[in-house]
Amino acid sequence: MSIRSSEKRVDVPAIASDRKDEKFTTDNDGLGAAPIVAAPRVDESEASEHVDGGLLAWLQVAGCCFLYWNSLGLINAFGAFQTFYETQLLREESASAISWIGSIQMFLLLATGPIIGPLYDAGHCRLLLYIGAFLVVFGFMMTSLCTAYWQVILAHAICVGLGAGFLTIPAIAIIPPYFKTKRAQAMTTASIGSCLGGTIYPLIFQELQPRIGFPWTVRILGFLTCAMCCFSLAVLRPRHRGQRQLQSLRSLVDRTAFKSAPYCLYSVGVFFSNLAWFVPVFYIQTYALSHGLEAQPVALYLVAIMNAESGPTCQFGQNLKEKKSL
Incomplete structure (x- = not known):
C-alpha cells in the first residue's frame, strides 16, 4: 500500500473472493472507513424479473x-x-x-x-x-x-x-x-x-x-x-x-419435495379430487339422453x-x- 497525498485515493488490493469482478477502495479521509464494493454484474433478465404487465x-x-x-x-x-x-x-x-x-x-x-x-x-x-x-x-x-x-x-x-x-x-x-x-x-x-x-x-x-x-x-x-x-x-x-x-434419469424426479408435509397432503387431496372430476363431464349428456330427454x-x-x-x-x-x- 502506498499513499501519495492526503487528497489522493488509496487502492487496496481486492480480498480473495469468489466474485471476480469486485473491487475494494477507500478514501484517505479516514483510513478505517468501510470499503466501497463495486456491484457485481447483474443479468438484465434478472434485473427485470417481474414486469407485472405490459x-x-x-x-x-x-x-x-x-x-x-x-x-x-x-x-x-x-x-x-x-x-x-x-x-x-x-x-x-x-x-x-x-x-x-x-x-x-x-x-x-x-x-x-x-x-x-x-x-x-x-x-x-x-x-x-x-x-x-x-x-x-x-x-x-x-x-x-x-x-x-x-x-x-x-x-x-x-x-x-x-x-x-x-x-x-x-x-x-x-x-x-x-x-x-x-x-x-x-x-x-x-x-x-x-x-x-x-x-x-x-x-x-x-x-x-x-x-x-x-x-x-x-x-x-x-x-x-x-x-x-x-x-x-x-x-x-x-x-x-x-x-x-439434467444430470441423469434420477434427476427427473425431485424426491426432496416429498419431505414437505403440506405438499404431500395437497397431492393426496388433488389425487382423490381427480378420481371423480371428469365423471359428470363424460356422462352428463348420455345420462340425460337415457332418462327421456332425447327430444x-x-x-x-x-x-x-x-x-x-x-x-x-x-x-x-x-x-x-x-x-x-x-
Whole structure:
C-alpha cells in the first residue's frame, strides 16, 4: 500500500473472493472507513424479473390461454364425443369402454408431468410446444379416419392425450416469471382457456357433425387447434431458460419435495379430487339422453353449459383469494 497525498485515493488490493469482478477502495479521509464494493454484474433478465404487465406479459397470458384451450379444454369437451361414440360410431361398445378414451387422455396429461416438468426446467420449452402441438393436431386428423374402437384409442386417446400433456406444463410455468402482484389474476385468466375449450368445441361438434359428418367436423377442430397453437408458438417467450440441467434419469424426479408435509397432503387431496372430476363431464349428456330427454335439444349441449359455468367460478375464486389474502 502506498499513499501519495492526503487528497489522493488509496487502492487496496481486492480480498480473495469468489466474485471476480469486485473491487475494494477507500478514501484517505479516514483510513478505517468501510470499503466501497463495486456491484457485481447483474443479468438484465434478472434485473427485470417481474414486469407485472405490459404487452409482452399479457401476450404470454393469451398464448397460455390457447394452450389450456387445446389441452385440458379438449378433455373437458370429451363428453360430446362420448355421446357420439355411444350412439353412432362405436355403438357396439359399452359406455364404460368408450369412457376409457377420455380417461386415457386425462391420465397421459397428468402422468407426463414428472417427465415434462424437468425438461421444461432444462430449457426445452419450445421443443415441448412443437411436439405437443403436432401430436394434438395429428391425433385429430387421424381420429377423423377412425372406424374401429382400437383406432380411436390410438388416435383420440393416446396421441391427443400425449400432446395435451406436452402443452399443459408450459401453460402453467411460462406466466409466473412475468408477474408478481398480478400473478394470480394472470394465471386465472389463462386457465379460463380450459373452460372455453370445453365450451366452444362441443358447440362446434354438435352443430357441424349432423351437417358435414364426423370426419370433416373433427378435421375442422384440428385446423382450429393448429391455428391457436401457431399463435401460441409465435408469442410465447419463456424466461429463465435452462435453469436446471439434467444430470441423469434420477434427476427427473425431485424426491426432496416429498419431505414437505403440506405438499404431500395437497397431492393426496388433488389425487382423490381427480378420481371423480371428469365423471359428470363424460356422462352428463348420455345420462340425460337415457332418462327421456332425447327430444330436448338442450341435452346435447349440457357439456358446453357445464364448462361455460366454470369460467366465472374460476374468476370468482381468484377475486375471493385476493380479498381474503388466502
